[in-house]
Amino acid sequence: MSNVELAAAIHLSAPQCFRRVRSLEERGVIRGYHASVEAASLGLDVIAYVSLNIVGNAFGQVREIESQLRDFPQVLECHIVSGDCDYLLKVVARDLKTLSHFLTDRLMQVPGVANVRSMICLEEIKPAGPLPCGA
16 A cells, blocks of 8 residues: 555545654664565465474573574574473474475584474465464
8 A cells, every 4th residue: 555545544634644654664664665466476385384493502692593583594483482382483494304404404413403303384375474463
């Protein structure tokens, strides 16, 4: 939606609307803009959720481990979670063999990473969407 369309929808002038949007961007409320691209159209036919734990004595290295996880382009999302694992990752790969190589040759080689488990997505029912208002 253009700034003029947004301004009309919320009954503000275009310059006021632009200033408010810019303020939201500067404060990090609006984190960015992107196109939603179908992974398979780029040859990424496998989506997996990967849980991992870190070794008990590696808790002093947590930030270094997280930095390495951020650097993997295959990792779309990385979350610290409660429960049976420490991290939950959303990973994409070209095929199962590529996923296996990533898990074995890259992810499991990060110092401090242990207990890697993956769940392969069979079908996407509802893709990520906008945040709900007032939830």
